[in-house]
Amino acid sequence: MANVVPVEPYTGEWYPGFKPEFLAAPYIIDGTGPFTKEDEDKFWFLDFHWSRGLTPLAAFAWGQDGYCWGTQHAAEALPLPPGRGITSRFAGTHLYGSALPEPDPRQVGARAQRLGTNLPRFLATYRQTWEAGRDELEATWDHFHGLDLTAVPTGDLPVLLTQARRYHQRSMEIHFGVMYPLLVNFLGFYGACAEMGIDTADIGKFLQGEDTKIMETDRGLAALASAAKRAGLRQVFEDNSGNDIRTALSAHGGSASQWLTDFDDFLQVYGHRQEATCDVGVPSWIEDNTIPLDMIKSFVLQEEDHDFAAAVRNALAERDDAIDTARSGLTKEEQAVFDAGLSSNQEANFPWWQDDHNYYIDLKVMIPLRRVAQELASRVGADGRDDMLYLFWPEVQAVAAGSPYQGELKSLVKDRRQYFDHWGALRGSMPKVLGTVPDTVEDPVLIEIFGLNPASIRAVQNPNAAEETVLNGVAAAKGVATGTARVLQSSDDMHRLEPGSILVCESTSPSWTAAFGKIAGAACDGGGMLSHAAIVGREYGVPTVTAIGIATLAIKDGDEVEVDGTNGRVTILKRAADLAGTEQ
Amino acid sequence: MSEGVLVAADSTSDTRPGEPHSVVWVDEVDPARAVAAAGSKMGRLTELHRAGVEVPQGFAVTVDAYRRHCTESGLDARIEEVISWLGTEPSDASVEDASARIRALFESIPMSDDLAAEITEAYEELCLRCVDVNVPTAVRSSATGEDAADASFAGIFDTYLGVSGPQRVIDAVRACWGSLFTGRALAYRLRKGISHHAMPIAVGVIELIHARASGVAFSVHPVTGKPDRIVIETSWGWGEAIVQGLVNPDHVEVGKADGRLLKYDVAHKTVVSAFDFADGRVTEIDMPAKLADRRVLDDEQIAAVAAAVTSIEEHYGYPVDVEWVISRHRRAGDPVCIVQSRPVTVTAEVPVAATYDPVALAQKYVFSGKPVPGR
Numbered sequence: 001m002a003n004v005v006p007v008e009p010y011t012g013e014w015y016p017g018f019k020p021e022f023l024a025a026p027y028i029i030d031g032t033g034p035f036t037k038e039d040e041d042k043f044w045f046l047d048f049h050w051s052r053g054l055t056p057l058a059a060f061a062w063g064q065d066g067y068c069w070g071t072q073h074a075a076e077a078l079p080l081p082p083g084r085g086i087t088s089r090f091a092g093t094h095l096y097g098s099a100l101p102e103p104d105p106r107q108v109g110a111r112a113q114r115l116g117t118n119l120p121r122f123l124a125t126y127r128q129t130w131e132a133g134r135d136e137l138e139a140t141w142d143h144f145h146g147l148d149l150t151a152v153p154t155g156d157l158p159v160l161l162t163q164a165r166r167y168h169q170r171s172m173e174i175h176f177g178v179m180y181p182l183l184v185n186f187l188g189f190y191g192a193c194a195e196m197g198i199d200t201a202d203i204g205k206f207l208q209g210e211d212t213k214i215m216e217t218d219r220g221l222a223a224l225a226s227a228a229k230r231a232g233l234r235q236v237f238e239d240n241s242g243n244d245i246r247t248a249l250s251a252h253g254g255s256a257s258q259w260l261t262d263f264d265d266f267l268q269v270y271g272h273r274q275e276a277t278c279d280v281g282v283p284s285w286i287e288d289n290t291i292p293l294d295m296i297k298s299f300v301l302q303e304e305d306h307d308f309a310a311a312v313r314n315a316l317a318e319r320d321d322a323i324d325t326a327r328s329g330l331t332k333e334e335q336a337v338f339d340a341g342l343s344s345n346q347e348a349n350f351p352w353w354q355d356d357h358n359y360y361i362d363l364k365v366m367i368p369l370r371r372v373a374q375e376l377a378s379r380v381g382a383d384g385r386d387d388m389l390y391l392f393w394p395e396v397q398a399v400a401a402g403s404p405y406q407g408e409l410k411s412l413v414k415d416r417r418q419y420f421d422h423w424g425a426l427r428g429s430m431p432k433v434l435g436t437v438p439d440t441v442e443d444p445v446l447i448e449i450f451g452l453n454p455a456s457i458r459a460v461q462n463p464n465a466a467e468e469t470v471l472n473g474v475a476a477a478k479g480v481a482t483g484t485a486r487v488l489q490s491s492d493d494m495h496r497l498e499p500g501s502i503l504v505c506e507s508t509s510p511s512w513t514a515a516f517g518k519i520a521g522a523a524c525d526g527g528g529m530l531s532h533a534a535i536v537g538r539e540y541g542v543p544t545v546t547a548i549g550i551a552t553l554a555i556k557d558g559d560e561v562e563v564d565g566t567n568g569r570v571t572i573l574k575r576a577a578d579l580a581g582t583e584q
Numbered sequence: 585m586s587e588g589v590l591v592a593a594d595s596t597s598d599t600r601p602g603e604p605h606s607v608v609w610v611d612e613v614d615p616a617r618a619v620a621a622a623g624s625k626m627g628r629l630t631e632l633h634r635a636g637v638e639v640p641q642g643f644a645v646t647v648d649a650y651r652r653h654c655t656e657s658g659l660d661a662r663i664e665e666v667i668s669w670l671g672t673e674p675s676d677a678s679v680e681d682a683s684a685r686i687r688a689l690f691e692s693i694p695m696s697d698d699l700a701a702e703i704t705e706a707y708e709e710l711c712l713r714c715v716d717v718n719v720p721t722a723v724r725s726s727a728t729g730e731d732a733a734d735a736s737f738a739g740i741f742d743t744y745l746g747v748s749g750p751q752r753v754i755d756a757v758r759a760c761w762g763s764l765f766t767g768r769a770l771a772y773r774l775r776k777g778i779s780h781h782a783m784p785i786a787v788g789v790i791e792l793i794h795a796r797a798s799g800v801a802f803s804v805h806p807v808t809g810k811p812d813r814i815v816i817e818t819s820w821g822w823g824e825a826i827v828q829g830l831v832n833p834d835h836v837e838v839g840k841a842d843g844r845l846l847k848y849d850v851a852h853k854t855v856v857s858a859f860d861f862a863d864g865r866v867t868e869i870d871m872p873a874k875l876a877d878r879r880v881l882d883d884e885q886i887a888a889v890a891a892a893v894t895s896i897e898e899h900y901g902y903p904v905d906v907e908w909v910i911s912r913h914r915r916a917g918d919p920v921c922i923v924q925s926r927p928v929t930v931t932a933e934v935p936v937a938a939t940y941d942p943v944a945l946a947q948k949y950v951f952s953g954k955p956v957p958g959r
Contacts (some may be wrong), residue, residue, distance in 0.1 A: 009645070081951045110926040112951070116943045123942060184946045191949025197847075237958040329846050333938070340940030442953045 003437045005460055010035045010434070015056050015392075016415040017408075022056075022392035023123040025064045028072035029100050030087040032063035035434070036073075039089055043441065044096035044434040045452055049277045053093030053424045056416060057396060059166060061369060063088045063095060064277050070172025072100065074180050078118055082411040083443050092423030094430050098341035099443040117183075119444035122181040126348040133174035134360050140167045142584045144368035145272070149375040157376050158400040160396040163327065164369040165393075171365040177359065180445075183530070187444050188351035189341040196334050198326045201475065204529060204538055205322035207345055209315035210352040213359030214510050215539075219293060219308050221514065224263055225299030231255035233579040234296040237300040240291040241495060245297065250324075263545040267292065267581050271365040275491045275511035280373065280438045281389050294495050295339070295514040297445075302499070306517055315539060356509040360468045380405040382413075384529035390416040427489055430548060432460035432525065448528040451507075451547025456526075459549030468554050468572075474528060475568030477537030481521035482573065485559040487552055502563055504555045507546070520565030523551040523570045537565065547571050602762040606649035606699055608640050610790070619647045623726030623786035628925050635899040637892060638919040640857045641713050643706045644726060645757050649699055650784050653761070657693050663689040663780070670774065676767070679774070690762030695754065703757065703789075704750040710791060718748040720792040720864065722923070723756035723762055727785045740768055741785070745794055745822060745866035746859050753789055760787040779815070792866075793921050794859065797880045798823035799833060801889050802841075802928055803897035811903065813846060814838040814890045818880045822857035822866050823907050823923075831855045832866055834880045838890045843885060850879045884908060888920045895943025896925055903928040 012456055014034035023033055035044075054062060055515060072086035083371040084100040102108050122129065144164065152160065186207075193203050228237060231250065233256055240248045249256040271285035271292065299306065323342065327335055349568045373388035373396065382388065387405075388396050390413040399405045439454055446452040451474060462468065483502040488494065499518045507526040508515075514519075515537050516522070520543075527533045527546035537544030543565030551570065557562060558576030585634075608621050610629045619627030624645035629639045654660045666682050666689075674682070700927060704869030725741030742763035744756040763769075763787045773780060776898045804811045816836040817826060825831040838848040854872045881889070889908055896904050907924040914920065937944070 081947075082953070113948060115946065119943050119946065183951050185942045187947030187950045188942050188948070190938075192937070192945050288892075328844075329837075330847060331810075332841040332844075333812045337937050337940050341942075341945075344940060345943065444950050 002439070004040065005431055005434045005437060005461075007035045007037065007040045007091075007434050011037055012091065012455050015044070015059075015419055016410040018056070018392065022394055023060060023064060024067070024323035025060070025231055025393070027064065027068040028076060029068075029089075030072075031068050031177055032059070032090070033090040035089045035091055035096075038393065039098075040435050042098045042435050044089060044098045045446070045450060045461075045526075046430055046432050046434075046506075047088075047095045047097045048450075048524075049509055050095045050279065051427055051506050052276070052279070052492070053427065054090070054095060055093070055281045055386075055420055056392045057369075057373065057389045058279050058366075059095070060393045061168060061280055061366070063090065063163065063298065065169040066172045067095070067097065070176045071170055073173050074176030077177055077513045078109045078122075078180050078184070079114055080121075080180060080184075081115055086445070091428065091434065094422050094423060094427065096434055097149065098435070099441065099446055100240050103441075119181055123185060123344060123348055124410045125420055126178075126182070127479050130178050131180065132355070132359075137167070137174060137360055137365070139366075140170070141272075141364065145372070146159075149536035152375075154379050157372060157379070158397055160530055161369070161376070161396060163246055164372050165292050165489055167368055168365045170555075171361045172278075178353065178357070182348055182350040182353055183444060183448065185348060186345055186530070187448065189345050191330045192337060193326070193343055196338065197328055198329070198338075200529075201478065202322040202326060204351060204535070206326070206342055207319075207349050207351045207540060209312060209319045209347060211312070212250045212356040212569065213353060214513055217273070217307070217359070218513060218517070220266050221295050222299045222306055223264060225296045225302075226305055227262065228259055228296065228300055233259060234300055237297045241458070242294055243288070243295060245293040246289050253503055254394055261293075272361070272367055274391050275363075277358075277362045277509050277511075278366050280370045281386070282366075284367050284370075287580055291491070291494070291514075293509075298497075298499075298518050300512070302518070306456050311540070314541075332432065351530065355510065355535055356531060357533070363510060373488060376400050383410075387413050390420070422567075430445065433457070437461060442489075447529040451524075451526045451528040452530060453528070456547040456549035460525075462550060465550035468550065470555040470572075471523070471545075471551060471554055473523070473545040473551075473570065474534070476527070476529060476531070476534035476546040477522075477542060478560065478566040479521075480566065481543045481562065481566045482562045483520040485523075485555045485557060485561045485572075485576075487500040487529055487555055487557045502561050504551050507531060507550055508536065512536075516542050521561075521565065523548055523555065523561070523563055525551050600665075602644065602794070603897060606646055606652070607643050608646055609706075610639060610644070610788075612642075619728075620943070621648070621786070622788070623647060623728050624926070625726035625924060626786055626788040627726070629788070629790075629922075632899070632922055632925060635895070637896060637899075638921050640722075640790040640923060641710060641792055642721070642788055643710065645699075645703060645726060645787045645789065647784045649702075650761055650786065653699065655694055656696060659689060659693055660688055662844060663826055666931060667770075672774070674771075675711040676771070679771045680767040683765050683770050685757075686765040686770075687762035690758050690765075692753075695758065700754055707750050707789065708751050710789065712743075714791050720746045720748040720859070721753060721789050722792050723747045723760060723791070724762040724788040725751060725785055726788045728766065728783050728938065736761050740766060743824075745824060745857075746864055748864050752864070757787045757789070761785060769894045785955055790923070791910040792859070793923065794912045795822045795909045796912045796914070797885070798887075798907070798923075799826055799880075800905055800907055801907045803893050803902070804903040804928055805837075805843060806928065812841055814893055816881070816886065816889050816893075818889075819851075819853050820856050820871070820875050820880060822859070823909065824857040824866060825855050825868055827907065830857075831871070836881065836886055838886060840890075840894065843890060845870075845883060848879065850877060852877055853880075881910075884916045885920070892920050892922055896922070900927070907931075 067088040075085035081103055084096050089096050190203050194200050194476050211512050236248050240538050249260050267286050273285050274282045275291050276282040330338055374385045375387050377387045393471050441452050485504045486496050486501045487504040494515050497515050500520045501517045503522040507524045509532050515538050522544040524546045531546055533544055535548050543563045545563055545565055545568050556576050559572050560574040562571045613630055615630050616635045618630035626644040633639045634828050636904050663686055663880045670682055722742040724856045728740055742760050747756045774937050797818055797820055805815050817833040819826050819831050819833045826833050832851040835849040839846055844934055853871050853876050855868050857866050858869050860867050893906050902926050905928045906922050909923055
């Protein structure tokens, strides 16, 4: 029995001044847009990746080029037999996703035939395919990075905008073109393992322990923290936070100057990173030092340095143990299948790729478009550097081509800023699902990445979600932890985490990785076994429960909660309100 | 050996020439006619014995002996009378009533002196072979068609464990005969229109192996049908508590190709079938606390059970399940004793994938619309 959550409250006027033609762009099956009544027949889930909301340019560039073009392109290329990728809609500034099924059984059969040819071919050439794609993107990145935008003629800006947008779009073709077959291979292996009686909680361990660019970045931050302590700068970090740390270090002089030089050198390599997934609206670490400095601060404040080498050794030992345990319970015939599947997945390692690729793609590919848009803003005398982010694509292009940025357009930007802030404040009360909610979904990405399993789909429809005190989800990383809940809307709030906090959020993306160095446990609305939170929780040994559906609704900031990552349960032990009462 | 069959019958002076024999020995009857004479359960023990498998000493009171008893004692006519009252669509209660009446007839009508003497003599021979006075035996129904063609009848006929002394053995034989007419068997035959004459019964009398541990073993997985492993279920003492589902047994899986132990799940075992010497029978008692959570089989014993079930499957050429016993006197390296074997009844057939095939796995687990197992 499918439940219908009406889309009607979200079908009114979209961003002020929006016209449907603003979204004209290539897509294969279905493009993005604001919700309409017809969308009610489909199942929509609130996508946790964009909990800040998206500005008009971000909504267009990501919603259309990433979500619709990227996934639909890859779903045709592999193809996925029963699915044609995903599409997106906006409720205010908030992005909802929906899977696109292939309804024709004959087509599904034909697509399965093509998959039969293409998947083995992909797996045989995975490494060169991924590395070629990655290198292509890096080369384009280098091109943009080498440009002195302040020196380019204004007349070049429209072309640069288009090139920057195409860079992101191309990155999404590569992203989903690699992700889908990797995921399909991994899930097939997962199913085979489960069928052979292998403990499914161990399957993720078989592929863990490989170094990623994200972990490499964390090690760099930790090394900077150690250097700061050695240079006697601990107090500066203790007394300040965010960009004030930089100001204080500059004032401190001496050893702090050298440290800042080292920090800036580090940023030149690792700082081209936004704390968001393909969101043109978010600054990079170089643009705004707040996040890297706060991350370094939390490493500085730890009594003992995080032993990355030991963590890797442990992860590898745990991996080898898990493989030995699994193999010992298999017959000789099963071992042959397992060994071949393991070898295939070690070569084309989905959990590793799921973390590593973020460095090259998700956290970086919107930076060129952002920088060109900022340059354009300064050329046209905009009030804010980010004014252009509140324009739709055709509007930005018109401004770049010389159409004056003033009057009505300028005031539209003001209105749209208000609209963005208004909807941003509503994030916590946005329905997790909209439209016709099924009992189950079949798309592996929705299940494994978004955590849309039958239990979480039921949970988000619970009208008493806010009162629930025992929450169930996916046991994503084992162990039990108790602590004070910090309910965060986005990684912008990460500074509110203290050592031992329980992180409660919609879900995490790579931008949250640093938090796992200090939190005791994590509880997420979304995310399956293969989500970022699950993978990083396992790498860092942080008890993690994902796909709870209603964690951010049921858990209040300051609640005392227990996260049981072994059994997939989160228990609210004491309410923040009651705790406050007993202290008085 | 085939000309030396029917030792016990030969030694019975008043058996008329040419008349079918009433008693056949497991280790002496011609295997080609063992199932026909001794029923499937006992006949298979002969086949196993000839194949070199360790089986208990024992003999069968033959199908012909049962037939003659029914004819000569007038039982046939009285059974017909009871059954004819039932009509074609009897109620459950009237079937149970008829069953009780027929079984009472079997208990009240004595067997001929000749047959009783033959059984007594065979029993005494069994005592000599076991070097025991009044050796305890297992008296088991061995129906024709049971366990094989018609799995519906598996396990519904009586077995008496620990029966000793000639008279008690004779009584147990008559009780087993009567179990051909349990309510369930009677109702089934009525429904299918099968005459009880079409499925006569033999009764096995075999030495009771004093069991340290016993259990069942399957040459394929009994649930999934996977043919690459042997599955063993076991508990302390005799196997009755396992067969009747009274105890949760230890569960063991062994790789067939390399004999490697794949899995040993120790169960909490609360009941044990034990021999009550005072009562002269095997009975179910509470499991001693110290044995309840103890692992039953060591690696050598597992290997011996696996070797036995593998050789039996090879002998027959099809998957089998067996009941086995480890005697108190067994030493490491000795074979385990097989007390029963039959074709495995599992129908699920999971072909074991020979290679890792990502496309087939994707179709099965990713695009089938069914959840991945274990999620």
